[in-house]
Structure formats: C-alpha cells, structure tokens
Amino acid sequence: MPSNAERARRIVIERPGGYEALRLVEGEVPAPRPGELRLRVAACGVNYADGIIRMGLYESAKRLHGYPITPGFEVAGVVDALGEGVEGWRVGDRVIGLTLFGGYASHLCLPADRVFALPPRLSFEQGAALPTVFLTAWFMAHRQVHPEPGERWLVHSAAGGVGSALLQLARLAGVEATGVVGAAHKVEAAKAMGARHAIVRGEGDWVAAARALAPSGYHAVFDANGVATLAGSWSLLAPMGKLAVYGFASMLPKDGRVNWLRLAWDWWRTPRFNPLEMTSTNRSVLAANLSFLSAEAPLLRRGMLWLLERFADGRLQPLPVAAFPLLDAAQAHRRIESGQSVGKLVLIP
Ligand SMILES: NC(=O)c1ccc[n+]([C@@H]2O[C@H](COP(=O)([O-])OP(=O)(O)OC[C@H]3O[C@@H](n4cnc5c(N)ncnc54)[C@H](OP(=O)(O)O)[C@@H]3O)[C@@H](O)[C@H]2O)c1
Known part of the structure; x- marks a missing residue:
C-alpha cells in the first residue's frame, strides 16, 4: 500500500513532438474503481509504436484516446490494492497488466480481465517485455x-x-x-x-x-x-x-x-x-x-493464457531486455528508433 506521502509518477505527452515531448509528471496515487486492481509497477514495456504515438502519427492513439497521452501498452508489478468486487487476487501478487496507453507509470488501475499472473520463472522486466x-x-x-x-x-x-x-x-x-x-x-x-x-x-x-x-x-x-x-x-x-x-x-x-x-x-x-x-x-x-483489437478482450485474454502457459513451462523464452529509468523514457525512444536495438526495452519507474 502507498504511504500517505507517496506520489504517483508517469510520463505525459502533452502534444506530439520530438523526444523532449516526453515529460515526467507527479500526481496522486490512483484509487481502484469497482472491478479494478491497482498495480505498483516494477517495469513498463517500450514498443516501437510508443515513438509513433509521441510523433502524433499513431492512428489508434488519435482515434481512441487523443492528447495529452501517457504511452505504454504493458506493465509488470505487484497488486497493491483491490477495488470492490475483485476476487481471486491478493495484495502482493506478481502480475502482468495489459493497458491501452497509460503504461509508462508507477501506479496503474486496470480492470481485472486485463491482469495476468506473472510466471514465477520470469522477472518483472521479462514480464513487462512480453504482452x-x-x-x-x-x-x-x-x-x-x-x-x-x-x-x-x-x-x-x-x-x-x-x-x-x-x-x-x-x-x-x-x-x-x-x-x-x-x-x-x-x-x-x-x-x-x-x-x-x-x-x-x-x-x-x-x-x-x-x-x-x-x-x-x-x-x-x-x-x-x-x-x-x-x-x-x-x-x-x-x-x-x-x-x-x-x-x-x-x-x-x-x-x-x-x-x-x-x-x-x-x-x-x-x-x-x-x-x-x-x-x-x-x-x-x-x-x-x-x-484496434483492444475491444476484443476475450480474444486477447485467450492469447495471453496460451502464451503464459508456454512461458511457464519454458517452451517460450523471455526476450533479452535492456532497462532504462522511467525518467529516461526519451533515451529508450532514441534507442528503439535508432534501428540498432535487439530484443526489448523496458522502463523502471
Ligand atoms: N500492428 C501491430 O499490432 C503491431 C504491434 C507491435 C509492433 N508493431 C510494429 O512492428 C514493428 C516492430 O515493433 P517492435 O516494438 O517489436 O520494435 P523492434 O522490432 O524491436 O524495433 C524496430 C525495428 O524496426 C526496424 N526498422 C525498419 N525501419 C526502421 C526505421 N526507419 N527506424 C527504426 N527502426 C526501423 C529495425 O530493425 P531491422 O533494421 O533489423 O529491420 C528496428 O530495430 C514496428 O514497425 C511496430 O510498429 C505492430
């Protein structure tokens, strides 16, 4: 649970631009609504698409969200609060969360059907790099x-x-x-x-x-x-x-x-x-x-469960991961846009 003084941090893009458009902002730790879990994020995945969002060219970011926007489609961390009516999870569980934007953040509230158990053999970085x-x-x-x-x-x-x-x-x-x-x-x-x-x-x-x-x-x-x-x-x-x-x-x-x-x-x-x-x-x-498949929650859930079963028993291997502090999101964007990166990049809040 967050202490009284704890603040949430996230990256915000006010309007499309270069790397300087990625700004770290602080705010209150969000409270989970009914049916949601709050995650304390240990790692956020970086995707090539996040740079396209920053440039203002990503169609779904414009159509489904708009600016200001926090990029990020995936996180891994621990459950630190449960909204009303959420069953099957406990505070402290290690999880992966699917987000439609919003993932570059220290705390995140997600509907329970977007949260999955992190296979024990995977680290938070490897889990955030996967979905x-x-x-x-x-x-x-x-x-x-x-x-x-x-x-x-x-x-x-x-x-x-x-x-x-x-x-x-x-x-x-x-x-x-x-x-x-x-x-x-x-x-x-x-x-x-x-x-x-x-x-x-x-x-x-x-x-x-x-x-x-x-x-x-x-x-x-x-x-x-x-x-x-x-x-x-x-x-x-x-x-x-x-x-x-x-x-x-x-x-x-x-x-x-x-x-x-x-x-x-x-x-x-x-x-x-x-x-x-x-x-x-x-x-x-x-x-x-x-x-644009984000409305197909049951399909994505089926895909995630199929994948996680194979990560759990070792048929699928985690990708090599390079980690950057959340504050250095711009460096991570530079890296993935350089065309030189290998495997995945993650941000550590
Ligand atoms: N449609 C979807 O749902 C979906 C979902 C995820 C990703 N994607 C797309 O899949 C691609 C890979 O995404 P990723 O996140 O896994 O990234 P990534 O493959 O780890 O990195 C991007 C790679 O794209 C290649 N590339 C080609 N032209 C480039 C350019 N002008 N600038 C930078 N890189 C260039 C480079 O590899 P090489 O030079 O070795 O070819 C580069 O390493 C991206 O185009 C992304 O938009 C689509």
Whole structure:
C-alpha cells in the first residue's frame, strides 16, 4: 500500500513532438474503481509504436484516446490494492497488466480481465517485455496465418521485439524461419530466438539471398518495414503464401523528427496489391493492429493464457531486455528508433 506521502509518477505527452515531448509528471496515487486492481509497477514495456504515438502519427492513439497521452501498452508489478468486487487476487501478487496507453507509470488501475499472473520463472522486466510483441505475433501466426509443420516463414526485423516473438512461435510450430535484420550485430540474436538462417539487409541483395534459401518461396512473410521491403516480401511468397503486414517503420525517422515530405513520398510509393493477381496465385495479404483489437478482450485474454502457459513451462523464452529509468523514457525512444536495438526495452519507474 502507498504511504500517505507517496506520489504517483508517469510520463505525459502533452502534444506530439520530438523526444523532449516526453515529460515526467507527479500526481496522486490512483484509487481502484469497482472491478479494478491497482498495480505498483516494477517495469513498463517500450514498443516501437510508443515513438509513433509521441510523433502524433499513431492512428489508434488519435482515434481512441487523443492528447495529452501517457504511452505504454504493458506493465509488470505487484497488486497493491483491490477495488470492490475483485476476487481471486491478493495484495502482493506478481502480475502482468495489459493497458491501452497509460503504461509508462508507477501506479496503474486496470480492470481485472486485463491482469495476468506473472510466471514465477520470469522477472518483472521479462514480464513487462512480453504482452504486446507476443500477442501481436500470436494473433498473426495463430489467428491469421495458421502454421503447419515443415512450412517456411520469412521474418523481417528478426532481432527486434515482434520479430523475436515470431521466430519463437515458428520454432514451436515446427516452421523453418529465416530472419532478415538491418545490421550484422543482430544475426546471433535472431538465431538464438529460432531463425534457421539470417540475412543482413543492406549487405547485398536481401531478396536474392532469401530466394536462394527457399527457391519455391515462403508460406508466410511478416513485414513491419513497409515501403522499404514490401514489394520484395510479396515477390518471395510461394503459391498460397501469406504476406502479414503489421507496420511501416521504414517511413519513419531515426532522429525523432517527422519529415513530412518524405512521409508523403513513401506513402505514395507504398505497394498497393492487386486482387486479380492475388486470386490467380492464391496469395494473400493479411494485416494486423493490436491496439484496434483492444475491444476484443476475450480474444486477447485467450492469447495471453496460451502464451503464459508456454512461458511457464519454458517452451517460450523471455526476450533479452535492456532497462532504462522511467525518467529516461526519451533515451529508450532514441534507442528503439535508432534501428540498432535487439530484443526489448523496458522502463523502471
Ligand atoms: N500492428 C501491430 O499490432 C503491431 C504491434 C507491435 C509492433 N508493431 C510494429 O512492428 C514493428 C516492430 O515493433 P517492435 O516494438 O517489436 O520494435 P523492434 O522490432 O524491436 O524495433 C524496430 C525495428 O524496426 C526496424 N526498422 C525498419 N525501419 C526502421 C526505421 N526507419 N527506424 C527504426 N527502426 C526501423 C529495425 O530493425 P531491422 O533494421 O533489423 O529491420 C528496428 O530495430 C514496428 O514497425 C511496430 O510498429 C505492430
């Protein structure tokens, strides 16, 4: 329980901007409403999307919340108060919480159906690093693509958060995965997460290298780069293959400042897919956005329970995590936007 003098801290973005837009503010420790648990947060996950929210370009942040906004989709910590009517939890339980924004905070009240027991083998940092990237990967892999043993997948940004999660789900399903990474220092990380092969984009022709590894094509390609790789990804699909699109990072800046001219140019030259061609080759495009699935609480809960069962018995492994103090949220954003990070980043309130 918080002492009388204890204050809550959170990061607030008053209006979209560069790294300076992330401000630490203090306030009262919130009281849980009926049906809610209050968590004392030990770690908050950082996602690439948080930077897009800071830049003012994240559609669900604009449509579902607006500014000022506290970013953050996930936390881990301990239960420190129970709202009226909450059953099955005790003060002191170690938990993971799913948030739709608001996660960069020292205390958080969440409805009970967004709270999950943290598997004992995971630290708070590892637990906070898990929900968004693994749920996104689970949704695409198991609700959209439906893997079969022996298939081949190509996974972009394979050493990052979602990429690492996809590689682990591939390994679990008996799928042979090839990872594509943007820098040579990420190759070992991608292989440790389950990539059979790793290709460094920028060292030669990545499409030719991927085709050489799978001449008859890939059953699924997972692409969150957008304009930089989408056409190549599409060209690598086997008949009946599926291109899973879930982000457009290559349109975005690496220095925190939006270049509107470049953004417009990249939007204009992003591939559009032709249903006539898709029909004659049985190839398709799938698309996913976890934050627009937030109303689907039972589905996300099912996905979380499926994932946590596999983390609890060691079939899934926690991602490598780098921690930053909450106060240094800007440093964490710089790091993930640099394109150089491996695994996940978390903030420690
Ligand atoms: N649709 C959804 O529900 C959903 C959910 C979570 C994440 N995402 C998307 O999935 C992608 C990965 O997210 P994450 O949080 O797991 O991040 P991450 O993969 O850990 O880090 C982002 C990675 O994107 C690649 N990248 C490509 N162009 C970039 C650019 N201009 N600036 C910075 N990085 C660039 C870099 O990897 P390489 O250079 O190695 O390719 C970079 O390391 C992001 O695009 C994110 O928006 C979508």
